Amino acid sequence: MIERLQKYLAGVGVDSRRKCEELILQGQVRVNNFVVTKMGTKVDPEKDTIEVKGKLIKYKEKKHFSYILLNKPKGYLTSLSDPFGRPIVLDLLKDIKERVYPVGRLDFNSEGLLILTNDGELTHALTHPTKEVEKVYIVKVKGIPSSEKLKTLSKGVTLKSNYKISPCKIYLLKITNGNAILKIKIREGKKRQIRKMG
Structure with a gap:
């Protein structure tokens, strides 16, 4: 099954498609031991060896995705981490075992509906500027x-x-x-x- 590298990486939950594209452009993705920086590179995940930041991405069928609707309260960053130690939305999801990330963002002092998922394709469809959601x-x-x-x-x-x-x-x-x-x-x-x- 041949597909574009960034689409495959997003599909198996490495990150959103946009973040996967950034990883490729930064030279952090290797295919068959060669650094790939060209967008749209085609891969066959069943045959090719794919690494991200030195970590082997084992071939797997598209993973089971998680979708979380969170009513974000004020006083939380829509981020996966904060160098200043401020509360982040993942602090509200300590019981969730799978790695998820926010789709879009709400300001620290804003509250409202926030989607968190590990579905890179959905994240791309909802956040890419060309989609105009x-x-x-x-x-x-x-x-x-x-x-x-x-x-x-x-x-x-x-x-x-x-x-x-x-x-x-x-x-x-x-x-x-x-x-x-x-x-x-x-x-x-x-x-x-x-x-x-x-």
Whole structure:
């Protein structure tokens, strides 16, 4: 069964397809004792010897995948580790034996639905920019933005970092205690994007 190297690695749970592509580009993948850095290299996992970071990836049929829906609370990083020792989402899953990783991210101070899996193909399908998967956020903002401000935001804005945010959909859900509750739908997911849009 011949397939693209990054697809196979993601399919057996090495990491997401994007991370597997990064490993290949970094020269951390060997096929039959040769370093492979070319994207799209075809392999036959039944015959080829494949190593990632010096570790042999034994041939196996596509593994059984795990899918976890986590209601991430505030105060946890959407990460597999943190050099500063802050709490990470995996701290909430200590009973899970399989290695899983988050699909996308939520900020440290954000809460909401987060998918964790070891299915690299699903991760690729949900997070790769070309797939344009819509993400929905419910946001409480201080004050009540004018309809003009919401219209401007929905057309796309340029952040202080000179990064242009793509157009999005914004709905005013309700006003409570002088603050607004908005529903924001975006198709990209830059770091802290929703917070920076304010």
